[in-house]
Amino acid sequence: MSEFPLLLILVLGTAQPVADPGPPSLQAEPVLLLGRCPVDSVTKIVAGRFISSDEEQVLAVERTGDIKCLLTEVDSQSAMPVRVPVCRLVLLAGPKKGFQRLWQSEMLIGPEAVATKLVPDIWTVGDIDADSLLEVITIKGNSGRVFHFGRDSIAQQSFAIAGGLVIDAACADIDLDAFPELVLLEHWTDSSGAKVGVRVGQLMNNELRAKGRLVELPGCEPGIKFSLLGSARLEDYPGAPVIVLGEYPSLRPSRYYAFYNAGGDSFVLTGTPFPWQEWFSRDEVLAAGGLQLFNAGDTLIAYGYFVPGAQTGAAVSFAALQDGEWRVLRLRQWAQKVVGLICRFQSGWLELRNRHFYFYPEEPFYWR
Ligand SMILES: [Ca+2]
Numbered sequence: 001m002s003e004f005p006l007l008l009i010l011v012l013g014t015a016q017p018v019a020d021p022g023p024p025s026l027q028a029e030p031v032l033l034l035g036r037c038p039v040d041s042v043t044k045i046v047a048g049r050f051i052s053s054d055e056e057q058v059l060a061v062e063r064t065g066d067i068k069c070l071l072t073e074v075d076s077q078s079a080m081p082v083r084v085p086v087c088r089l090v091l092l093a094g095p096k097k098g099f100q101r102l103w104q105s106e107m108l109i110g111p112e113a114v115a116t117k118l119v120p121d122i123w124t125v126g127d128i129d130a131d132s133l134l135e136v137i138t139i140k141g142n143s144g145r146v147f148h149f150g151r152d153s154i155a156q157q158s159f160a161i162a163g164g165l166v167i168d169a170a171c172a173d174i175d176l177d178a179f180p181e182l183v184l185l186e187h188w189t190d191s192s193g194a195k196v197g198v199r200v201g202q203l204m205n206n207e208l209r210a211k212g213r214l215v216e217l218p219g220c221e222p223g224i225k226f227s228l229l230g231s232a233r234l235e236d237y238p239g240a241p242v243i244v245l246g247e248y249p250s251l252r253p254s255r256y257y258a259f260y261n262a263g264g265d266s267f268v269l270t271g272t273p274f275p276w277q278e279w280f281s282r283d284e285v286l287a288a289g290g291l292q293l294f295n296a297g298d299t300l301i302a303y304g305y306f307v308p309g310a311q312t313g314a315a316v317s318f319a320a321l322q323d324g325e326w327r328v329l330r331l332r333q334w335a336q337k338v339v340g341l342i343c344r345f346q347s348g349w350l351e352l353r354n355r356h357f358y359f360y361p362e363e364p365f366y367w368r
């Protein structure tokens with residue numbers, strides 16, 4: 001088999017806008033309808049203070065289409081179709097200004113591009129310069145950009161990256177020394193095949209200075225796809241570990257690893273805090289696919305698919321990681337409709353559902 005398949009790019013598709021049935025009736029008092037989202041086909045939302053400390057803005061990931069590729073092995077007549085999502089980031093003003101568009105990125109090619117010869121565009125959000133406001137960081141190949149948002153202007157800062165092909169990134173103060181790090185997931189190929197590892201860097205002027213050594217991920221079954229879920233607070237682990245996801249192509253429990261600072265410039269990768277087994281257990285609930293992580297007090301809350309052993313299928317749920325087990329959290333009655341995209345917003349939660357933003361000032365679940 002050749003190292004690189006022949007790549008044919010067929011067509012740039014356009015995602016169909018989601019039909020808008022209008023705001024559903026609200027049964028419950030604590031849920032506030034904040035306004036309409038001006039962006040179609042949103043796949044993720046992140047809220048925080050990007051522009052000033054007065055109000056939170058919302059960063060929406062807009063899926064704009066797909067690049068359809070055909071991978072043809074040189075020694076084979078068959079062609080394997082690959083769809084690479086294309087998206088852009090859209091920064092929306094907060095609800096006081098009606099969620100209007102403030103900025104949008106260029107078109108970004110998703111990390112699925114790694115399967116082709118296209119170089120993916122990687123992005124993350126974090127307070128990389130420790131000024132208490134969030135930045136957007138984008139990476140393509142060996143160069144990165146930081147977007148600093150002001151009230152009337154946007155400043156861009158470029159930086160260089162040495163190492164393998166970056167396939168995901170997370171910004172977090174992993175060792176809690178008040179200087180944020182950029183954690184990179186890198187992909188490379190050597191004589192024994194494709195490898196993935198995690199590397200930490202600190203942005204100094206226009207260069208990402210390496211901190212510690214690259215930590216290689218354990219070899220897993222073929223087809224597993226690694227990504228970074230962001231940082232989390234975990235009992236018994238110092239600092240703010242970055243969580244690595246290993247996702248299988250079919251629906252089954254995913255592998256999760258904590259990447260944490262073990263003192264100085266030493267970093268460790270471990271799967272210990274996360275329950276995992278190959279086969280579904282009757283008594284356990286295991287996470288499948290990508291989770292959204294939230295730190296609620298000293299407990300890690302995750303929102304995503306959990307595979308229950310005693311039931312069929314999987315459901316989108318909130319679960320708490322406690323004492324080495326995932327415990328699914330029962331939703332409050334007024335939050336039964338939570339099915340959409342969700343993120344932390346102010347002191348509560350923001351949901352995007354049917355193109356409308358809803359605010360939940362309280363936790364949408366019961367702790368017990
Ligand atoms: Ca900042």
Ligand SMILES: [Ca+2]
Pocket residue numbers: 172173174175176177178179180181
């Ligand atoms: Ca740090």
